[in-house]
């Protein structure tokens with residue numbers, strides 16, 4: 001599976017592949033404030049390193065969990081940033097549904113401060129002895145957060161913000177950045193909500 005696309009398991013036990021479309025949006029999938037903490041993936045710094053090695057950051061140049069440095073304090077910073085995403089991103093999505101347990105807010109001065117303070121460093125690439133590209137390691141959490149902050153700033157500070165979406169499926173609050181060319185992605189995944197919608201339509205048509 002390509003890094004950045006995640007296998008998710010819903011409460012009703014359906015497994016599907018979901019592509020959040022950007023690294024910042026992907027971070028939301030790693031867990032969240034209650035009741036979303038039941039999906040928590042980042043319980044320890046090692047968990048976070050392993051999660052990052054399968055993320056969008058590794059999409060065109062892989063790295064391993066051992067290449068990433070995450071301390072306990074880093075983990076707390078990652079989760080603070082993630083919490084900001086939970087509260088702010090739904091408010092940027094036209095016709096977003098309510099997200100259970102989340103008080104959605106406009107980007108506050110404190111949010112903007114956290115976002116801007118996260119900018120600065122991003123992961124670096126360099127050449128190895130054979131002249132091939134590689135990551136300069138360790139990749140630090142500060143760099144990871146810098147990448148996430150820049151990603152989010154590029155989206156919400158431009159007309160790309162209109163490409164933020166929430167899945168249109170019933171009871172589905174998955175959020176993504178729509179990278180489709182026509183910009184008409186509606187579902188978290190076809191396997192999950194796209195399919196439920198098709199089946200729903202079929203049933204509607206055949207019970208008339």
Ligand SMILES: [Zn+2]
Pocket residue numbers: 167168169172173174187188189192193
């Ligand atoms: Zn969905």
